[in-house]
Structures are given as C-alpha cells and as structure tokens.
Amino acid sequence: MLRAQRLDKIPPYLFAEIGRKIAKARAEGKDVISLGIGDPDQPTPDHIIDELVRAIRDGADPNRHRYGGDLPVKEFPEAVAQWYQSRFGVDLDPGTEVLTLIGSKDGIAHVPWAFIDPGDVALVPQPGYPVYNVGTLFAGGESYFMPLLEQNEFKPDFDAIPSDVADKAKLMWLCYPNNPTTAVADLEFFRKAVEFAQKHDLLICHDSPYSENTFDGYRSPSLLQVEGAKEVAIELNSLSKPYNMTGWRIAYAVGKAEALAALGLVKENCDSGVLRAIQYAAIKALTGSQECVEAMNRVYQRRRDLVVDTLNRNGWRLQKPKATFYVWAPIPEGYADSAAFASDMLDRANVVVTPGRGYGEAGEGYFRISLTYPEDRLQEAVQRIAAALGNYTR
Ligand SMILES: Cc1ncc(COP(=O)(O)O)c(C=O)c1O
The missing domain is CATH 3.90.1150.10 (Aspartate Aminotransferase, domain 1)
Structure with a gap:
C-alpha cells in the first residue's frame, strides 16, 4: 500500500x-x-448537560436523530449572533454571517480547501496551533511563517513580510488570546491587521477560542469590532474552552459572508453537521448564565x-x-x-x-x-x- x-x-x-x-x-x-x-x-456545567439530555429525549422533535447539517437548529446561529452583539457590539446576520463548525479545528483544517490552490501561500503565525500549517499543506499550499517574537509582544511584524509574499498570500491566520504564547491583542493591532489584509487583498482567519478564558478583569476584543473587518475577515470561536465542552465538538465561524459560503461548500461535502441535541445544548451555553x-x-x-x-x-x-x-x-x-x-x-x-x-x-x-x-x-x-x-x- x-x-x-x-x-x-x-x-x-x-x-x-x-x-x-x-x-x-x-x-x-x-x-x-x-x-x-x-x-x-x-x-x-450541569445546565448544558441537562439541555443535551432534554433535546435528545425530545420525542416532539422528529429530527433529533438526523443529520444536524441538513436539519440545523436555526436558533444556534441566532444565539451566536445575539452573543456577538451583547459581548462585542458586533452585528451578524445569522443566515449568512455565522457558520456552525464541528469544533474550530474542523474550520481551521477546512478553510484552506476553500481558499488555497496548489502553490498558494498562507501566512501562518509561529509558534502556533499546528493545524494552520497542516491544513495549508493538505490543500497543496505553502505556509509563510510569521515569527511571533517576545520583543514584539508575540505579534507578527507585518512590515517584515516581503511585499511579493504578502501580495501572493491568500490567507492570514491570527490567534489572540494566543496559544501557545498567551499574548493578547488590542483593537489597535487588529486595525493594523485589517489594513494589511485590505492592502494585500487577503482573508484574515482569526482563531479565537480563548476569548473568554481571561483573568484579572481583562476582556478580549473581537477582530470584527474593527470597521471594515467583515469585508476581509472571519473569526472562529468555540464552545470547547469556555464551557468545558471539548469533546462535544461544536464551534462556529463568523464574519465575511462569501468566505463562510465557500467554507460551507467544502464542509457540505465533508461532513453532515453537529447533532441537533448538541446544537440545543450550545444555545443554552451561549444564552444562559455566564x-x-x-x-x-x-x-x-x-x-x-x-x-x-x-x-x-x-x-x-x-x-x-x-x-x-x-x-x-x-x-x-x-x-x-x-x-x-x-x-x-x-x-x-x-x-x-x-x-x-x-x-x-x-x-x-x-x-x-x-x-x-x-x-x-x-x-x-x-x-x-x-x-x-x-x-x-x-
Ligand atoms: C489555538 C487553538 N485553536 C483551535 C483549537 C481547537 O479547538 P476546538 O475544540 O474548537 O476544535 C485549539 C485547541 O486546543 C487551539 O488551541
């Protein structure tokens, strides 16, 4: 073989x-x-488990055992949109600007299939979550690594990226709060990232699964709070880390509608969505007490x-x-x-x-x-x- x-x-x-x-x-x-x-x-948390059990036992839902992708719970993207509005003041159209993922890893692995052709370049932060690079390689692309150096507070130096590389790049991954360096980013940094994406016509994919795991009163911003961000960026967030739900596999991408449609097309052909009961439980997590x-x-x-x-x-x-x-x-x-x-x-x-x-x-x-x-x-x-x-x- x-x-x-x-x-x-x-x-x-x-x-x-x-x-x-x-x-x-x-x-x-x-x-x-x-x-x-x-x-x-x-x-x-118990209230989330209780909702899963309720939903999976709900005889009134004839679709509870069926493909959660073909028969999605429409209240889930609505709950995400509502959460984004109350948490970040960002408006999202639940129909076109929210896409359900089977964990953010699903989104990270599949984004390159939607945007990277063989030989294309993705800008990938390093050190970083390994799947940004591996997903790019699977799609036949190449990663250009942006070093995250301590002297730059573990942010990429956009000026250090050669302009021919930046022009060729189709995607740029970012991750704040950052795994593994723990660095956080402010709106000023996100503004620079958006300007860079506009200048070089690339899509920012901001992976932000730790946005709620914060301390000492710190609140992490969303990249989508930057004006114009929705035209050049998607943001991935996950139920895994804030609600102790890693094994449940539910997350979402939000932002630029055309980008989410392209990612959705890839996913439609790879998976069949998230179990409906898990979608209901995730709604409970997002809309219940925090x-x-x-x-x-x-x-x-x-x-x-x-x-x-x-x-x-x-x-x-x-x-x-x-x-x-x-x-x-x-x-x-x-x-x-x-x-x-x-x-x-x-x-x-x-x-x-x-x-x-x-x-x-x-x-x-x-x-x-x-x-x-x-x-x-x-x-x-x-x-x-x-x-x-x-x-x-x-
Ligand atoms: C930076 C980063 N992105 C994505 C993920 C994947 O999370 P999920 O459980 O939503 O797939 C992790 C998990 O460790 C992570 O650290």
Whole structure:
C-alpha cells in the first residue's frame, strides 16, 4: 500500500508524540504528571448537560436523530449572533454571517480547501496551533511563517513580510488570546491587521477560542469590532474552552459572508453537521448564565498564580498571562533546546511539558505548561521541576 505523498509533508502530530512518551513512562510504573495538553479537566456545567439530555429525549422533535447539517437548529446561529452583539457590539446576520463548525479545528483544517490552490501561500503565525500549517499543506499550499517574537509582544511584524509574499498570500491566520504564547491583542493591532489584509487583498482567519478564558478583569476584543473587518475577515470561536465542552465538538465561524459560503461548500461535502441535541445544548451555553465561565476562570487564575509564582521563586521572571489556560516560559540555560528540556523533565521529574519547538521553529527556547490540571498536581509538578533543575540558571 502506498500512502499519498501529501502525508510525507506533515510533521508528526505533537500531542500524539507526547502521548506515546507518557504511555511508555507510565508502563514503567512512573507517576507521570502531564501538563501537556490543553483540555479542560472540569466537567461541562450541569445546565448544558441537562439541555443535551432534554433535546435528545425530545420525542416532539422528529429530527433529533438526523443529520444536524441538513436539519440545523436555526436558533444556534441566532444565539451566536445575539452573543456577538451583547459581548462585542458586533452585528451578524445569522443566515449568512455565522457558520456552525464541528469544533474550530474542523474550520481551521477546512478553510484552506476553500481558499488555497496548489502553490498558494498562507501566512501562518509561529509558534502556533499546528493545524494552520497542516491544513495549508493538505490543500497543496505553502505556509509563510510569521515569527511571533517576545520583543514584539508575540505579534507578527507585518512590515517584515516581503511585499511579493504578502501580495501572493491568500490567507492570514491570527490567534489572540494566543496559544501557545498567551499574548493578547488590542483593537489597535487588529486595525493594523485589517489594513494589511485590505492592502494585500487577503482573508484574515482569526482563531479565537480563548476569548473568554481571561483573568484579572481583562476582556478580549473581537477582530470584527474593527470597521471594515467583515469585508476581509472571519473569526472562529468555540464552545470547547469556555464551557468545558471539548469533546462535544461544536464551534462556529463568523464574519465575511462569501468566505463562510465557500467554507460551507467544502464542509457540505465533508461532513453532515453537529447533532441537533448538541446544537440545543450550545444555545443554552451561549444564552444562559455566564457565571460558569467566570467560575472556571477563577479556578484557572488560581492555578496560573500558583504555577507562575512557583516558577518565579525558582529563578524565572514571568509576567502573569491575562488569558488562555497556559503558561509559556523560556527553557533554563544549559539545555540544547526545548525538546532536550522536555525530555529531561520527563526523565528526571516525571513531568510532561510541551517543548516550544512543537509549535514550530520560532517556538524554540520555550516550553508550555497547561493549567487544565488539579491544583495539587500542578503544585507537585512545578516543585518537581524546580527540584530537578537544582542550580540551573534561568
Ligand atoms: C489555538 C487553538 N485553536 C483551535 C483549537 C481547537 O479547538 P476546538 O475544540 O474548537 O476544535 C485549539 C485547541 O486546543 C487551539 O488551541
């Protein structure tokens, strides 16, 4: 059997690699604490589960078992539009400016099929969520990586992109609040991005699944708040992270209608939508009390403080992130690279951290800790890291 050549271009999926390492260490009887994957540990709030159960048992809905794409719950895009209006003051037409996704990963993987022909270029932030690049490669395109450097507050420098590359590019991915760097963006930055997209006639795809995972009173803006953004941009958001619904697979893209129609055409030919009961539950999440989101953020904020304070007591000089549920930190001096550090921490501290290199070359020199683990395990993990490092200089 010969695999398609396109698979040879795909870097190994980062979390699968980490998973294999953990399994091996655990099989050897080690108490491994994995801080690798960003998947909320707390359960989905009860009112959302109750709505799923109600909807799946609702004998009055003759379509409850059917394809949720062909028979969508029209109140879901309406709920998204209503949420965008109350949260960001952005008006959306639920019929044309909202598209339901099977998680934002679905949208990210399929956007290039709608806009990238073989040889086309997508501008991809690095370090970044690996699927921006992989989706581009699957469609036969090429990624031009925009490095997110600490001295630029982990924002791409649009002026550093050669104008022939920018003119050729069809798409630009952005992600704020950012995974993995935890950086946040303000409207001024989004304004510059929109101007850049207008100048070079490209589509911005702003992936913003952490917009609600924020701390210390910080509120993350939407790129669509910028005037004219809807003509050049779509924004992806997800129920996964704010409502602890990663396994449910429901998200949405909003913004430029023609772009969503093109993505919708791809999806119509790939999937059959989201189960209707999940769409009803997602409506409940968006329209119900948001206290559950605030409560979760208080938990992450405590965990963030614990991790950052412990690392800082042990020589790091980290700022506390305003958003996401990650900590992004430089590797200690003396390690050849982030993979060597991660591997040493697994071997000597039985702690899994994600090497920054896994998010692309520009992530080299850093590691990521996910805060989606109980406080006592986080505490033990960072203490083990500090103990294993002994007298390394940070
Ligand atoms: C930046 C980013 N985008 C997208 C996703 C995918 O989220 P979803 O569960 O909505 O597919 C993740 C998940 O970790 C992420 O970190």
